[in-house]
Amino acid sequence: MEHARSAALWQRANEVLVGGVNSPVRAFKAVGGDPFFVASGKGARITDVDGNEYIDYVLSWGPLILGHAHPRVVESVAKALEGGSSFGIPTEAEVTLAEKLAGHVPCIEKVRLVNSGTEATMSAIRLARGYTGRDIVLKIEGGYHGHVDGLLVAAGSGPTTFGTPTSPGIPIAHAQSTLTIPFNDPDAAEEAFEKRGDEIACLILEPVAGNMGCIPPNADYLEELRRLTTKHGALLIFDEVMTGFRVSMGGAQKRFGVTPDLVTLGKVIGGGLPVGAYGGPAEIMDLVSPVGPVYQAGTLSGNPLATAAGLATLDELEVPGVLDEVERSLTVLGEGMESIAKEAGVPVTLTQAGAMAGMFFNEGPVENYQDALKSDTERYAKFFHGMLERGVYFAPSAFETYFASTEHVDAEIDQTLDAAREVFKTL
Ligand code: KE4
Numbered sequence: 001m002e003h004a005r006s007a008a009l010w011q012r013a014n015e016v017l018v019g020g021v022n023s024p025v026r027a028f029k030a031v032g033g034d035p036f037f038v039a040s041g042k043g044a045r046i047t048d049v050d051g052n053e054y055i056d057y058v059l060s061w062g063p064l065i066l067g068h069a070h071p072r073v074v075e076s077v078a079k080a081l082e083g084g085s086s087f088g089i090p091t092e093a094e095v096t097l098a099e100k101l102a103g104h105v106p107c108i109e110k111v112r113l114v115n116s117g118t119e120a121t122m123s124a125i126r127l128a129r130g131y132t133g134r135d136i137v138l139k140i141e142g143g144y145h146g147h148v149d150g151l152l153v154a155a156g157s158g159p160t161t162f163g164t165p166t167s168p169g170i171p172i173a174h175a176q177s178t179l180t181i182p183f184n185d186p187d188a189a190e191e192a193f194e195k196r197g198d199e200i201a202c203l204i205l206e207p208v209a210g211n212m213g214c215i216p217p218n219a220d221y222l223e224e225l226r227r228l229t230t231k232h233g234a235l236l237i238f239d240e241v242m243t244g245f246r247v248s249m250g251g252a253q254k255r256f257g258v259t260p261d262l263v264t265l266g267k268v269i270g271g272g273l274p275v276g277a278y279g280g281p282a283e284i285m286d287l288v289s290p291v292g293p294v295y296q297a298g299t300l301s302g303n304p305l306a307t308a309a310g311l312a313t314l315d316e317l318e319v320p321g322v323l324d325e326v327e328r329s330l331t332v333l334g335e336g337m338e339s340i341a342k343e344a345g346v347p348v349t350l351t352q353a354g355a356m357a358g359m360f361f362n363e364g365p366v367e368n369y370q371d372a373l374k375s376d377t378e379r380y381a382k383f384f385h386g387m388l389e390r391g392v393y394f395a396p397s398a399f400e401t402y403f404a405s406t407e408h409v410d411a412e413i414d415q416t417l418d419a420a421r422e423v424f425k426t427l
Pocket of ligand 1: 025061
């Protein structure tokens, strides 16, 4: 594949953008090599500036469940734009989007739209602290909720020892109000609550982990977290920025039948434009300004273009069977990958939850972050580049999730498996 134009752009980008990118994972540091520059996307496929085409399993890290440039999204956003891009004044579209979210997501009675997943989780945590009057946040080791100061914290030595910041610039005080426990470990959760339950404002987690690779919850794990948070008066926050409208139309909470106190959303609900949201019962949400004293605001929150893209996307997803079809494509892909890897004698663990999936170069089982870290990241990097050379783009990191869209139909799955059959022989 020819990459001359991407190489020239990469040179320019590194002169003026930090690391050449606007989000670190895009720089290919985890897999080596230099990123390509994308020129356009259509359906399941993207084309780079040198004219190379790839089937896209990153889909902007989840939002594009209808694929790139879906006609209905393009038309809705263009129409909205003709009427003005932003007002900072209430509009009908943001009410309609809020009604849709409340209609699908079990815990939502009221919602606040924001502009990113990070804003959603940061605001939900502030609300949980304001509601409970407590400071400590309990999170999952390997869980990612955006670049919120208090959540960029590594695990301490145990469920009740504070961690250390994972980034300079995080005040130690923030790290000293964050406790971390392993995913899928109910005993660790119980220990944290038994010892510090009356100080814990909330437990925030991705109900299906998507940022340590894709790791579904073990049976009864979410139920146990619901029991513990209720018993100790802490709020249970499901960060469904990635799982929302992918694991089911009501998110993981609907699929697994466990209702959190608050939910954060993003990605799919913005259809590729910047939208985040946090929501829950009116009794909690009404603590947020201007009704209550917990302050949160945003210039572009609920803007007409983002809400138009989100509404067009959710309207399409509401057609019965559409989301199930995306899930089926991923199941077929995962089964194919599993048999190819077996044939090649390469140990892999495939995971899936609805329309999101993962592949670990790891004997398995993979139930938490420490398990995931045992994966062969060098082998993943070889897989990544081998597939890329054959026109298939997976995430440029072994610890991400891959996604399908409504446009990943048999032709894309077959082409992907054909490429994998060749690549696995080289691993
Ligand atoms: P944003 O602030 O990036 O919109 O959302 C943060 C966020 C919150 N919660 C979950 C569960 C998330 O997965 C994310 C963001 N996901 C990453 C990919 N794993 C975004 C990609 C990137 O950082 O460039």
